[in-house]
Amino acid sequence: MKNIKNNYKQKDKNKDRYNREQKDANNKKQNYKNEEERNYEDQVEGRNSVLELLESNKDINKIFITKGERHGSINKIIAIAKEKNIIIVEKDKRKMDEMAQNQNYQGVIAIVPPFEYCEIEDILEEAKQKNEDPFILILDGIEDPHNLGSIIRTAETAGVHGIIIPKRRACAVNSTVNKVSVGAVEHMKVARVTNIYDSIQKLKELGLWICGTDVNTDKYYYNQDLTGALGIVIGNEGAGMSDKVRKNCDFLVKIPMKGKVSSLNAAVSTGIVLYEAVKQRLI
Numbered sequence: 001m002k003n004i005k006n007n008y009k010q011k012d013k014n015k016d017r018y019n020r021e022q023k024d025a026n027n028k029k030q031n032y033k034n035e036e037e038r039n040y041e042d043q044v045e046g047r048n049s050v051l052e053l054l055e056s057n058k059d060i061n062k063i064f065i066t067k068g069e070r071h072g073s074i075n076k077i078i079a080i081a082k083e084k085n086i087i088i089v090e091k092d093k094r095k096m097d098e099m100a101q102n103q104n105y106q107g108v109i110a111i112v113p114p115f116e117y118c119e120i121e122d123i124l125e126e127a128k129q130k131n132e133d134p135f136i137l138i139l140d141g142i143e144d145p146h147n148l149g150s151i152i153r154t155a156e157t158a159g160v161h162g163i164i165i166p167k168r169r170a171c172a173v174n175s176t177v178n179k180v181s182v183g184a185v186e187h188m189k190v191a192r193v194t195n196i197y198d199s200i201q202k203l204k205e206l207g208l209w210i211c212g213t214d215v216n217t218d219k220y221y222y223n224q225d226l227t228g229a230l231g232i233v234i235g236n237e238g239a240g241m242s243d244k245v246r247k248n249c250d251f252l253v254k255i256p257m258k259g260k261v262s263s264l265n266a267a268v269s270t271g272i273v274l275y276e277a278v279k280q281r282l283i
Contacts, residue, residue: 045105052183062087066107115173117192123162133229141236149180150267158274162189212249221253226277
């Protein structure tokens with residue numbers, strides 16, 4: 001009798017373990033499915049960003065608009081969307097608020113396929129088509145999507161042919177990046193690479209000079225020749241460039257600091273150095 005009871009107890013334990021394992025497996029499947037869904041679509045929020053998207057002729061799956069929003073630029077969005085046969089869905093404000101990833105989405109959200117990254121060769125081809133020396137921005141681990149969005153916006157206005165970002169330990173292009181860039185991301189080529197060091201080496205072999213930005217150097221950015229085929233490296237917001245990347249740069253520059261704070265925001269630093277390069281190319 002005792003053996004029979006022990007057998008029943010063991011069966012119950014086995015059943016509980018099986019149920020737990022099944023539950024874990026189902027959770028993993030659901031997480032994977034959710035990840036797959038996130039990989040297959042993203043959303044662009046805000047009127048200016050959605051207008052830029054519409055005018056760029058990129059694919060748009062659907063546009064959601066807050067019910068009752070029929071003033072200002074929203075009418076232009078609706079008109080262009082109808083002209084392009086894009087589905088428009090009106091939702092009440094509460095549901096739109098739940099759907100939005102940014103608080104200031106301005107009553108409009110566009111659902112789009114994921115951002116289409118390019119190859120480094122595509123960036124070089126862009127420069128060739130414009131008959132210009134390659135002008136490339138290399139981001140070594142920018143993690144804040146607001147920084148990445150600002151950097152893309154500045155790079156686009158400065159005439160940068162493309163941006164290189166790493167696949168790991170760095171922000172990818174998402175809806176926040178798109179919104180902060182005010183749609184500039186739709187006009188910028190972005191290559192997402194496995195190894196920044198190898199990509200820099202490849203660019204050097206193709207004739208580009210690589211300029212790193214580092215506070216621990218003696219040369220100021222405005223004393224360095226930034227013309228010709230050039231790649232400018234901006235490091236992580238806190239740690240800066242990795243040692244391996246720093247050692248692979250042809251030269252390093254810094255921005256003078258006069259205040260008590262020892263560093264600038266990554267997006268601000270990018271703008272300062274990029275526009276020095278722009279100025280030198282216009283002289």
